[in-house]
Amino acid sequence: xxxxxxxxxxxxxxxxxxxxxxxxxxxxxxxxxxxxxxxxxxxxxxxxxxxxxxxxxxxxxxxxxxxxxxxxxxxxxxxxxxxxxxxxxxxxxxxxxxxxxxxxxxxxxxxxxxxxxxxxxxxxxxxxxxxxxxxxxxxxxxxxxxxxxxxxxxxxxxxxxxxxxxxxxxxxxxxxxxxxxxxxxxxxxxxxxxxxxxxxxxxxxxxxxxxxxxxxxxxxxxxxxxxxxxxxxxxxxxxxxxxxxxxxxxxxxxxxxxxxxxxxxxxxxxxxxxxxxxxxxxxxxxxxxxxxxxxxxxxxxxxxxxxxxxxxxxxxxxxxxxxxxxxxxxxxxxxxxxxxxxxxxxxxxxxxxxxxxxxxxxxxxxxxxxxxxxxxxxxxxxxxxxxxxxxxxxxxxxxxxxxxxxxxxxxxxxxxxxxxxxxxxxxxxxxxxxxxxxxxxxxxxxxxxxxxxxxxxxxxxxxxxxxxxxxxxxxxxxxxxxxxxxxxxxxxxxxxxxxxxxx
Amino acid sequence: xxxxxxxxxxxxxxxxxxxxxxxxxxxxxxxxxxxxxxxxxxxxxxxxxxxxxxxxxxxxxxxxxxxxxxxxxxxxxxxxxxxxxxxxxxxxxxxxxxxxxxxxxxxxxxxxxxxxxxxxxxxxxxxxxxxxxxxxxxxxxxxxxxxxxxxxxxxxxxxxxxxxxxxxxxxxxxxxxxxxxxxxxxxxxxxxxxxxxxxxxxxxxxxxxxxxxxxxxxxxxxxxxxxxxxxxxxxxxxxxxxxxxxxxxxxxxxxxxxxxxxxxxxxxxxxxxxxxxxxxxxxxxxxxxxxxxxxxxxxxxxxxxxxxxxxxxxxxxxxxxxxxxxxxxxxxxxxxxxxxxxxxxxxxxxxxxxxxxxxxxxxxxxxxxxxxxxxxxxxxxxxxxxxxxxxxxxxxxxxxxxxxxxxxxxxxxxxxxxxxxxxxxxxxxxxxxxxxxxxxxxxxxxxxxxxxxxxxxxxxxxxxxx
Numbered sequence: 007x008x009x010x011x012x013x014x015x016x017x018x019x020x021x022x023x024x025x026x027x028x029x030x031x032x033x034x035x036x037x038x039x040x041x042x043x044x045x046x047x048x049x050x051x052x053x054x055x056x057x058x059x060x061x062x063x064x065x066x067x068x069x070x071x072x073x074x075x076x077x078x079x080x081x082x083x084x085x086x087x088x089x090x091x092x093x094x095x096x097x098x099x100x101x102x103x104x105x106x107x108x109x110x111x112x113x114x115x116x117x118x119x120x121x122x123x124x125x126x127x128x129x130x131x132x133x134x135x136x137x138x139x140x141x142x143x144x145x146x147x148x149x150x151x152x153x154x155x156x157x158x159x160x161x162x163x164x165x166x167x168x169x170x171x172x173x174x175x176x177x178x179x180x181x182x183x184x185x186x187x188x189x190x191x192x193x194x195x196x197x198x199x200x201x202x203x204x205x206x207x208x209x210x211x212x213x214x215x216x217x218x219x220x221x222x223x224x225x226x227x228x229x230x231x232x233x234x235x236x237x238x239x240x241x242x243x244x245x246x247x248x249x250x251x252x253x254x255x256x257x258x259x260x261x262x263x264x265x266x267x268x269x270x271x272x273x274x275x276x277x278x279x280x281x282x283x284x285x286x287x288x289x290x291x292x293x294x295x296x297x298x299x300x301x302x303x304x305x306x307x308x309x310x311x312x313x314x315x316x317x318x319x320x321x322x323x324x325x326x327x328x329x330x331x332x333x334x335x336x337x338x339x340x341x342x343x344x345x346x347x348x349x350x351x352x353x354x355x356x357x358x359x360x361x362x363x364x365x366x367x368x369x370x371x372x373x374x375x376x377x378x379x380x381x382x383x384x385x386x387x388x389x390x391x392x393x394x395x396x397x398x399x400x401x402x403x404x405x406x407x408x409x410x411x412x413x414x415x416x417x418x419x420x421x422x423x424x425x426x427x428x429x430x431x432x433x434x435x436x437x438x439x440x441x442x443x444x445x446x447x448x449x450x451x452x453x454x455x456x457x458x459x460x461x462x463x464x465x466x467x468x469x470x471x472x473x474x475x476x477x478x479x480x481x482x483x484x485x486x487x488x489x490x491x492x493x494x495x496x497x498x499x500x501x502x503x504x505x506x507x508x509x
Numbered sequence: 510x511x512x513x514x515x516x517x518x519x520x521x522x523x524x525x526x527x528x529x530x531x532x533x534x535x536x537x538x539x540x541x542x543x544x545x546x547x548x549x550x551x552x553x554x555x556x557x558x559x560x561x562x563x564x565x566x567x568x569x570x571x572x573x574x575x576x577x578x579x580x581x582x583x584x585x586x587x588x589x590x591x592x593x594x595x596x597x598x599x600x601x602x603x604x605x606x607x608x609x610x611x612x613x614x615x616x617x618x619x620x621x622x623x624x625x626x627x628x629x630x631x632x633x634x635x636x637x638x639x640x641x642x643x644x645x646x647x648x649x650x651x652x653x654x655x656x657x658x659x660x661x662x663x664x665x666x667x668x669x670x671x672x673x674x675x676x677x678x679x680x681x682x683x684x685x686x687x688x689x690x691x692x693x694x695x696x697x698x699x700x701x702x703x704x705x706x707x708x709x710x711x712x713x714x715x716x717x718x719x720x721x722x723x724x725x726x727x728x729x730x731x732x733x734x735x736x737x738x739x740x741x742x743x744x745x746x747x748x749x750x751x752x753x754x755x756x757x758x759x760x761x762x763x764x765x766x767x768x769x770x771x772x773x774x775x776x777x778x779x780x781x782x783x784x785x786x787x788x789x790x791x792x793x794x795x796x797x798x799x800x801x802x803x804x805x806x807x808x809x810x811x812x813x814x815x816x817x818x819x820x821x822x823x824x825x826x827x828x829x830x831x832x833x834x835x836x837x838x839x840x841x842x843x844x845x846x847x848x849x850x851x852x853x854x855x856x857x858x859x860x861x862x863x864x865x866x867x868x869x870x871x872x873x874x875x876x877x878x879x880x881x882x883x884x885x886x887x888x889x890x891x892x893x894x895x896x897x898x899x900x901x902x903x904x905x906x907x908x909x910x911x912x913x914x915x916x917x918x919x920x921x922x923x924x925x926x927x928x929x930x931x932x933x934x935x936x937x938x939x940x941x942x943x944x945x946x947x948x949x950x951x952x953x954x955x956x957x958x959x960x961x962x963x964x965x966x967x968x969x970x971x972x973x974x975x
Contacts, residue, residue: 158960376968390957394931395883395907396881
């Protein structure tokens with residue numbers, strides 16, 4: 007036997023054994039005893055939405071049509087999500103969280119009470135306090151404080167809800183990003199977009215349901231796992247598209263391959279896969295077939311929707327796009343186009359917000375200002391454009407980073423950094439949400455007078471995930487997937503819908 | 510501990526009620542020879558009933574002492590309960606000793622009456638005094654406004670005409686003269702200001718700091734939320750009213766017109782005047798209240814196969830949402846739509862060629878609440894097909910050729926809440942007219958632009974010296 011034959015033989019053996027086990031007396035007794043016990047348990051614990059009761063949200067997963075649209079358990083306000091993640095963590099103290107007290111302390115030694123028992127990513131010894139490096143003003147009827155780093159977005163104060171007391175427990179980029187998007191700082195969990203497309207499918211069968219767009223010259227630190235599908239069927243992982251060149255690599259047929267031939271080859275591959283499926287019954291094979299078929303359809307639909315060149319000039323001016331290049335503005339415009347075409351979840355990552363102050367591009371007075379300029383027009387345009395197309399009512403827009411930044415100036419290895427910068431900070435940062443049934447012009451949560459820690463309205467990543475799922479029509483406690491013998495959910499064992507920001 | 514035992518009272522009472530009633534019925538029946546065979550079980554039934562009654566009395570006593578109950582009703586219930594226990598025990602002794610038929614029958618009938626009254630009093634304590642008769646009164650007990658209509662609202666005394674009736678129907682059953690959960694009474698001014706276990710219920714002028722308001726505004730799943738989750742909740746109007754009244758000094762004598770009335774009170778006042786304050790505003794739901802029959806599965810399958818995204822808007826309804834994003838309107842599809850016309854409530858026809866025939870088909874889907882026709886080929890003539898959609902709440906016509914004339918034909922759609930007309934043939938000069946024509950509508954005319962600022966182009970650079 008060759009090695010492959012041996013492997014096939016072993017697989018077959020294993021399958022037979024598994025099948026035989028399902029028909030054994032032992033299995034019957036075990037299952038029925040457990041079943042009865044579970045029934046009794048379920049009725050005892052039924053009140054708390056336990057795993058034993060039948061209150062779990064039922065998701066009909068059809069491996070042959072994994073992206074067919076599905077109904078949410080209850081009527082959600084939002085149908086799609088655009089998540090704008092500023093990778094590297096923007097400084098809340100230079101954008102939304104104005105702290106005049108901190109200004110007075112500028113240059114003083116950090117009080118020991120703020121350092122006792124705390125760990126920072128880079129700060130060692132006693133750092134100096136650093137006042138806000140931007141000018142703030144009240145905006146809109148809601149009077150939201152927004153800094154002059156975002157002059158255009160300031161006009162949107164009455165459209166969004168600010169969460170000013172977001173907390174996390176991870177002070178390094180990769181785990182913190184994973185926590186925000188997968189509900190766990192470690193690898194292996196499905197990302198939010200995967201959960202959402204698993205639960206809702208997609209409106210458009212010719213496009214992926216979950217699209218990821220990156221800008222800023224680098225991937226988020228957590229790598230592609232941050233849009234991975236974890237233990238969910240792999241068809242639900244985010245599909246990374248590009249705003250420069252081909253939207254998806256190798257989407258064009260190679261020279262000499264016409265579309266009929268392409269179709270014929272895909273059909274042949276699918277037939278082979280179909281045979282394989284008959285033999286092994288692995289639903290992942292059906293997913294693979296479905297993905298080949300979608301890829302074939304995408305060859306036509308994706309270049310069309312991913313092409314921003316046919317947008318009118320005033321739209322380009324509004325977003326500040328740079329056609330032909332890869333930039334955040336282009337991605338934001340694409341996000342609007344994709345949502346318009348029925349894509350369920352669009353995830354943007356913009357890298358370069360890690361303002362430590364170790365070099366000019368990472369400083370609050372130079373690099374951060376340039377980053378702010380690159381997003382200010384696009385995010386403003388996105389909200390306005392969605393609004394005028396009647397899409398903001400059912401599109402949820404979320405903006406944020408993975409953690410906040412310290413009110414202290416960073417002193418790497420005990421030596422003051424050459425530029426003004428702040429270290430990673432877990433205790434308080436700002437995230438905003440808009441559209442999709444979120445309150446307009448509202449601020450939830452507050453930090454202390456120097457912006458060090460949250461004092462009221464504290465929320466964490468799980469609460470935000472719970473809220474996003476709630477807006478889409480899911481109870482995050484009941485939206486589970488069985489894996490390794492227990493039901494898993496995005497929010498694990500935590501999370502509370504932030505009702506204060508739900509309109 | 511005693512209070513814990515006391516809480517078994519509501520469960521336990523049902524035993525003596527049932528058993529004793531049965532025993533009395535047996536006694537009455539067994540006087541006929543036909544039912545003489547019941548006789549042997551009568552002593553046992555009576556004994557069990559009497560023991561149950563005693564146990565109920567004890568637990569009831571503990572519960573009454575827990576401090577949540579006080580007043581005439583409780584003591585009446587208590588003494589009648591004790592009477593039931595004593596009389597049933599006496600009946601048992603009498604039955605075992607004498608078998609005096611007439612006396613037994615008379616006492617049995619008396620016991621039945623006594624148990625009924627005691628039981629009713631107990632029920633009134635738990636559910637509120639008018640619980641039993643409420644469905645007979647006007648409004649049938651359900652969705653009834655807590656506050657009766659106040660015709661001359663400005664001349665009415667705030668507390669007397671609005672606050673008191675509201676408290677009476679939503680609070681008194683637990684915080685009134687009979688029962689004082691958390692030692693709180695809300696039926697008189699002094700009690701309110703004195704408050705309960707957690708201090709004063711209201712602080713005049715400070716609604717946010719008043720315990721009453723705090724509890725009312727807690728999330729529904731919080732244990733301290735009032736009214737309790739399973740009881741009727743206060744509506745948005747009623748909450749605004751209470752907060753306003755407390756903020757204006759919680760005066761028990763002043764009339765509506767004597768207090769300042771901010772903008773958010775205008776609608777509340779209007780609703781109070783016509784007795785609609787009990788109707789929850791947000792109930793203007795996107796799903797019709799009446800559930801519809803399930804759409805034909807075969808039809809849905811055919812539509813799905815034709816590339817139409819069609820699913821129920823949520824798992825708990827049969828109403829459908831449909832997106833025609835990848836579908837073409839050919840004859841077979843158009844024939845299928847009328848088969849789901851009752852179920853369709855959300856429809857997206859963006860970028861489609863929608864001729865009169867297509868629009869006629871959708872124009873008869875009378876339950877439609879959301880319709881999006883962005884960048885479709887609809888014209889003013891097409892809009893005329895939509896005049897029967899009187900449930901429509903959302904209409905998006907972005908990028909179409911409709912003009913002011915077409916909009917006039919749909920101006921009669923009363924439920925319409927939002928209208929999107931960016932990039933249509935409606936001219937900016939018409940916007941004012943449009944607003945006047947449909948004043949309750951949120952109209953988004955779009956065409957936003959973002960000004961160019963110097964800051965947009967200035968790249969901040971590091972000082973050269975560094």
